[in-house]
Amino acid sequence: MEAKTSRTKSIVSVIIGVIVVAALIFLGLTFYNQEGESRQAWLTAGADQASAADRLDVNAAVQTIDPVKGELVVRLAFSPKGALASADGRSATQDLSIETNSPTKPEIKFKKGQPLSSVDVVVELYGGLYTDYPFDQHQGILQVYATATTPPATEGEKPQEGEVPVSVELFGFVHGFSIHGSATSDTTPTYADISLDIARSTSTLVWAVFVMVLLWLMTLAVVGVTYYVVTSQRKLEFGSFAWMGAMLFAFVSFRSAAPGVPPLGSLIDFVSFFLAEFIVAVCLIIMVSVYLVRQPK
Numbered sequence: 200m201e202a203k204t205s206r207t208k209s210i211v212s213v214i215i216g217v218i219v220v221a222a223l224i225f226l227g228l229t230f231y232n233q234e235g236e237s238r239q240a241w242l243t244a245g246a247d248q249a250s251a252a253d254r255l256d257v258n259a260a261v262q263t264i265d266p267v268k269g270e271l272v273v274r275l276a277f278s279p280k281g282a283l284a285s286a287d288g289r290s291a292t293q294d295l296s297i298e299t300n301s302p303t304k305p306e307i308k309f310k311k312g313q314p315l316s317s318v319d320v321v322v323e324l325y326g327g328l329y330t331d332y333p334f335d336q337h338q339g340i341l342q343v344y345a346t347a348t349t350p351p352a353t354e355g356e357k358p359q360e361g362e363v364p365v366s367v368e369l370f371g372f373v374h375g376f377s378i379h380g381s382a383t384s385d386t387t388p389t390y391a392d393i394s395l396d397i398a399r400s401t402s403t404l405v406w407a408v409f410v411m412v413l414l415w416l417m418t419l420a421v422v423g424v425t426y427y428v429v430t431s432q433r434k435l436e437f438g439s440f441a442w443m444g445a446m447l448f449a450f451v452s453f454r455s456a457a458p459g460v461p462p463l464g465s466l467i468d469f470v471s472f473f474l475a476e477f478i479v480a481v482c483l484i485i486m487v488s489v490y491l492v493r494q495p496k
Contacts, residue, residue: 243368251364251388253281255295255345261371261378262319264397266329267461271322271339271395273369275299275307277315283347283363289314294348295363300340324397332399332465333407333457339395340383343367367391375403375459399459407457411471414450418475421446425482428489435490443483450475 258276265271278284279291290312297307301320309315327337345363365388371378377398385392399407421443427433454460454472 243366251366253283254364254366255279255283255291255297257297257343257365257367257391259341259343259367259369259393261369261373264324264373264376264378266324266327266332266335266337266397269324269329269337271324271397272319273322273341274317274319275343276317277309279315285312291315291347296346296348298342298344298346300342322395327397329461330465332459332461332467333404334466335399337397339397341367341369341391341393341395343391344389362389364388365391367393369393371395375400377401403458407460407467410453410457411467414453414471414475417446417450418478421479421482425485429485435486435493437490439486440483440490443479443486446479447476447483450479 256278258278260274260276262272262274275297277295277297278288279295283291283293285292291309292311294311295309295315297309299305299307299320301322304318304320307318322339322341324337324339327335329335329337343365345365346360347363348360369380371380377400379396381394381396383392383394424439428435428439450472454467457467460467
């Protein structure tokens with residue numbers, strides 16, 4: 200009877216364990232999907248595609264974000280529509296000049312009949328310090344303006360240049376960052392002005408905070424051991440030296456495990472890493488001093 204009851208308890212425990220694990224996996228997938236949606240930025244700015252048949256569609260895809268360099272790389276792909284497009288749709292029927300606010304590609308030109316290839320442009324980030332990691336926030340502005348030049352019909356006439364309606368569709372998804380975009384009040388059918396707000400994603404923020412808390416908990420453990428060994432005449436285990444020495448190197452690995460962590464000198468270092476390394480080093484020196492001074496029993 201007791202064996203049967205014990206078997207029943209074991210089966211119930213296994214079932215409860217499976218249910219708990221399944222619930223945790225479900226919560227993890229839910230959180231992953233929600234964060235994936237928050238990291239994506241979908242935005243259309245400029246000309247209304249329904250009212251501007253003859254236009255230039257621009258697909259802007261965020262490729263990389265580097266807060267240390269203070270730049271964001273966006274890949275621009277161009278697609279002419281209506282009378283502006285050639286028969287195959289791969290080139291324009293007029294010479295195109297596309298202006299951006301990028302310091303690397305301020306002007307992009309395509310000749311009539313030339314395939315419109317994709318171009319990577321750099322958007323400068325401002326308004327934030329990467330040393331505030333993991334709470335740093337940054338802003339950027341992407342501006343797109345296009346003109347078309349019509350060749351003269353007869354010799355002696357001047358080419359005609361005019362504005363081209365542009366429709367910019369922005370897509371942003373970069374691991375470790377949350378991107379939010381919005382069209383500013385300066386946006387017109389022929390001029391797209393997009394404001395970008397960049398911050399760390401929720402998972403990055405949670406993990407970085409966890410690393411800081413973990414460094415402090417491990418440091419407090421070292422302080423506690425040192426305190427009781429020094430004050431209560433507890434036995435001094437030689438393995439404590441190896442443990443504390445390993446902590447000094449382990450802290451470097453923990454600090455580097457934070458996703459997208461910048462070089463030394465950031466907020467995470469002054470709040471946890473530098474202090475943890477210093478305190479553990481002091482405790483190790485104290486333990487060695489006690490070992491050398493204390494008389495053996």
